Amino acid sequence: MSTQHSSAPGGRVWKQWATAVIGGLALAGVANAHHSFSVFDMTTEKTLEGDIVEFQWTNPHTWTWVSVKGADGKVTRWGLEGMSPNFLGRRGWSKNTFKPGDHVKMIIAPLKSGEPGGTLMRATLANGTEVVNFGRPPGGGPVLPPE
């Protein structure tokens, strides 16, 4: 499945969804699983394209390390937090979803600090498969975490 992100809902829609769900959970007394999203800019979707360095299938979060070549040719290693192996493993992911050297296109919410990191929303693998880590995918499909 190939996907186009140009028609994706903008940050405003995501922000409304995130505010409603995360705020609703807090009001319901549903504890946040591990941490707040305060370090991430959840209103921005940034596209990254690069090669997987390592996919760490670890708790409390998976970490995807990816080498991204900038317009100036300089390669930067980005660190992307993801949902846990426990959560993703029950939703179609495995420790082999990303392998070192895989070329992937990723949609992330970047760190507010400007450092090369963020939280992974979804990714398109070299074979066109899209995998959703967190949030509402454009054009429908499963929402993670479930509403």
Add this chain to the structure above:
Amino acid sequence: MRVGQWVVTTLAFALPGTMAFAQPAPAPDSSAYAALAKLPEIAGLWEMTFGGGPRAAPPEGPSFTPAYAAKLKSYQEAQARGEIQDSPAANCVPPGMPGVMTQPYPIDILVTPGKITIIAEAYAQWRQIFTDGRKHPDDPDLTYNGHSVGHWEGDTLVVDSVGFTTDTALGGFGMRHSDKMHIVERFKLAAPDKLEIQTSITDPDALTKPWNSTRVFARHREWTLAEYICQQNNRNFTTDDGKSGINLKYEAQK
């Protein structure tokens, strides 16, 4: 230490009623195991379902006493100023009750003679609910998950819990409770694979009326518990004064 001295010391600590760990439990016989088969099948792996979505009416929040409403307001103001950015959970401190029951990870309910055990996958926690007729200790140790006793009322398991440390939050950010928090949960199968847990929280210091909520859990026979060691690769952190951060130093997993 001489063995005799060790025995005397141990016996002193094992005096009835002195410690929550030391209450006697009778050895179960075969009839105790057979009796379990007649109970509703609450045993198994369950995960809370998130109800409603963004268009659903928000659930009713707790009604705080003025003192505890002020604590929440003060917290929210500090959040708005950017002074508090995260909770201790970012440092892998587990949620305690009632949050341990509302994590986005499964719980596994084990039913054995005289005791029901709830394993919460998140933070690898457990609760033990004594169903052998014992009472709460007169002066319970204050713990994250409290001291729980349960009994069956028809097809409903009623669990009564006390003895909570005030280190934990009532649920949401900045919502606090006192050490007098008292939680009653009613577990009932709404359908063979749908478990409803009605939770009523009272707290004479923090709440002006009971805070009632109902959560629905879906059974997952196809799942097994997975390990959750929060310290394995935790790159989030909160400082003592509430600032959050993230560690981006790359280290290959060994």
